[in-house]
Amino acid sequence: EAGVAQSPRYKIIEKRQSVAFWCNPISGHATLYWYQQILGQGPKLLIQFQNNGVVDDSQLPKDRFSAERLKGVDSTLKIQPAKLEDSAVYLCASSPQGANEKLFFGSGTQLSVL
């Protein structure tokens, strides 16, 4: 079974630039999560999708972050413009149907904003 795919693995940009991350969940998984993990801290939920609908985006900084999952399969997370404090690992996870089921994580995208 293929796992959760994320790309790119690493990204270095300058502040005020834009960046996009891509995630392809496990086939058939309805729930997709984007997390931000700052070094030394636990993951922070940015957005949760159920199919192509948003379940929770309460912690997404909507002035600069956006995410979509148009066809209910793969998803993109965008930051525009990036700030220094956005430097973190961005993790994508999926589960068959929500947080009552086992979660599967991608390897993450490590973003450095200079």
Added chain:
Amino acid sequence: KNEVEQSPQNLTAQEGEFITINCSYSVGISALHWLQQHPGGGIVSLFMLSSGKKKHGRLIATINIQEKHSSLHITASHPRDSAVYICAVTGGSNYQLIWGAGTKLIIKP
């Protein structure tokens, strides 16, 4: 007070020792997850449980719903078990995933 508390925050032990990591929670839950994160690595789900006990290899996870407490045990610990172990619960008012702060485990050879 955090809704999910883990202890200890840091744990260093010698190879072969029996390891216990604890997780207490203060909300109603429908499931509890134990996850593992190696340095620079992704997160792997170890267990998801809602009652009783689960075992996988040298890892054992237990949960006591009445006491709102779970433990993760590692038998015959090995340096490759060195990682951050995270407890997370599906609970709260909207049954979202609530994360503990993690326990950093170091096993010395």
